[in-house]
Amino acid sequence: MSQTPVFPEGFLWGAATAAHQIEGSPLADGAGPSIWTRFAHTPGMMLNGDTGDVACDHYNRWREDVKLMRELGLTAYRFSVSWSRILPEGTGRVNPKGVDFYSRLVDALLENGIEPLLTLYHWDLPAALDDRGGWLNRDIADWFAEYAGVMYRALDGRVKKWVTLNEPWVVTDGGYLHGALAPGHRSRFEAPIASHNLMRAHGAAVKAYRELGKHEIGLVVNIEPKYPASDSAEDQAATRRAHAYMNEQYLHPALLGHYPPELKEIFGEAWPDWPAEDFELIKQKLDFVGINYYTRNVTRAAESYPLNAAMVKQPLGTYTETGWEVFPQGLADLLLWFKRTYGDLPVYITENGAAFFDPPTADVDPRTGARRVRDPLRIDYLRKHIGAVYDAIQAGVDVRGYMLWSLLDNLEWSLGYSKRFGMIHVNYATQERTPKDSARWYAEVIRTHGRKL
Numbered sequence: 001m002s003q004t005p006v007f008p009e010g011f012l013w014g015a016a017t018a019a020h021q022i023e024g025s026p027l028a029d030g031a032g033p034s035i036w037t038r039f040a041h042t043p044g045m046m047l048n049g050d051t052g053d054v055a056c057d058h059y060n061r062w063r064e065d066v067k068l069m070r071e072l073g074l075t076a077y078r079f080s081v082s083w084s085r086i087l088p089e090g091t092g093r094v095n096p097k098g099v100d101f102y103s104r105l106v107d108a109l110l111e112n113g114i115e116p117l118l119t120l121y122h123w124d125l126p127a128a129l130d131d132r133g134g135w136l137n138r139d140i141a142d143w144f145a146e147y148a149g150v151m152y153r154a155l156d157g158r159v160k161k162w163v164t165l166n167e168p169w170v171v172t173d174g175g176y177l178h179g180a181l182a183p184g185h186r187s188r189f190e191a192p193i194a195s196h197n198l199m200r201a202h203g204a205a206v207k208a209y210r211e212l213g214k215h216e217i218g219l220v221v222n223i224e225p226k227y228p229a230s231d232s233a234e235d236q237a238a239t240r241r242a243h244a245y246m247n248e249q250y251l252h253p254a255l256l257g258h259y260p261p262e263l264k265e266i267f268g269e270a271w272p273d274w275p276a277e278d279f280e281l282i283k284q285k286l287d288f289v290g291i292n293y294y295t296r297n298v299t300r301a302a303e304s305y306p307l308n309a310a311m312v313k314q315p316l317g318t319y320t321e322t323g324w325e326v327f328p329q330g331l332a333d334l335l336l337w338f339k340r341t342y343g344d345l346p347v348y349i350t351e352n353g354a355a356f357f358d359p360p361t362a363d364v365d366p367r368t369g370a371r372r373v374r375d376p377l378r379i380d381y382l383r384k385h386i387g388a389v390y391d392a393i394q395a396g397v398d399v400r401g402y403m404l405w406s407l408l409d410n411l412e413w414s415l416g417y418s419k420r421f422g423m424i425h426v427n428y429a430t431q432e433r434t435p436k437d438s439a440r441w442y443a444e445v446i447r448t449h450g451r452k453l
């Protein structure tokens, strides 16, 4: 970073969460089960048998959590809505108590000067729709647009920044190709179909927004810069495949109206010839794109399924608890790639953060009783990545905000509660919240608008 950073006027400083990871009470007040309620209660799927039944009990403690956001000075908060709280069967009957929960949360955010950024789908598909084929059924584009319409009518105006999907790549790669995430399928043939229907659903929801909404809507993707391990032709080709598979597979159809050619090469006979009209639905004008950045990937050719590529661990790299290399330069490189490839569309960093070891309980000062959680590695990670965002802005990328992952320690999907990403510590035995040192540091960054990085 060349000078004391000052971020653009109106830059949003926030934090991000997702419904199933923090709320708990998955079946309260008429909510229907999601595929994650089912997956978590399927023996062997979750580390330590952890489930989202309680999580951070945010469904009951949301007032306290909004108060904590205000105390930190957040100007935005990214959260997701649980589809099966709103439509217990996925379509048809609306559950008013489900809508009320999010309506009250949004009002509390607005009362505290915090802009809501609402994600319609963060992986928790209603189980009733999975029973009807879920993301493998082309009808899901209509089911998702119906659900989106219920939320637009209920909240548009109070919510002015909408996100259709969180990370279609993870939904497909984790849920349909490798099976590590709900609904736990392992099929080279299902993955492209799920991917394509996710993008059709995205398009249908954006189209519905243009008829019902008056503000902004976008897509959130997880992307990682891929660097070749050597300049050998094999490593370069493997890197090209890995880049297309993660970074272009969703942004290309959404923004350019076609898939990168490498996908046919990767999936071969499992890659269908899609109908041209599907791309007219998928390629809807977006107001912004959300980028979730965590790490980079040094890539070499390898025998692997389906990419024939593998990640190369860096000997001098620092790694987080989830095994991801700390590489802030990758965020700046990625933002410049985005601008070069897709133009000047506004971008939000909708997730960035790290899991480092934090203790299950906070330290308590014997004299004052004050609780504290020291997390210097997380502060170092955040400082460097927010610095990379500043550098990209200076280089001309239109970044409008930064949402730290995550507000709270929470359910890290099939890794359960073993990984702590929060800037606020959660004692899961007592549900006690303790802002970590990184939260206090971030509050200063926000107060000084980025000067005190």
Ligand SMILES: OC[C@@H]1[C@@H](O)[C@H](O)[C@@H](O)c2[nH]c(CCc3ccccc3)c[n+]21
Pocket: 018, 021, 166, 167, 170, 222, 292, 294, 351, 405, 411, 412, 413, 421
């Ligand atoms: O893993 C930390 C967070 C999750 O808790 C969020 O729900 C999810 O949006 C999210 N995406 C990523 C990057 C993509 C990824 C997800 C899961 C596993 C590996 C990579 C990291 N995270």
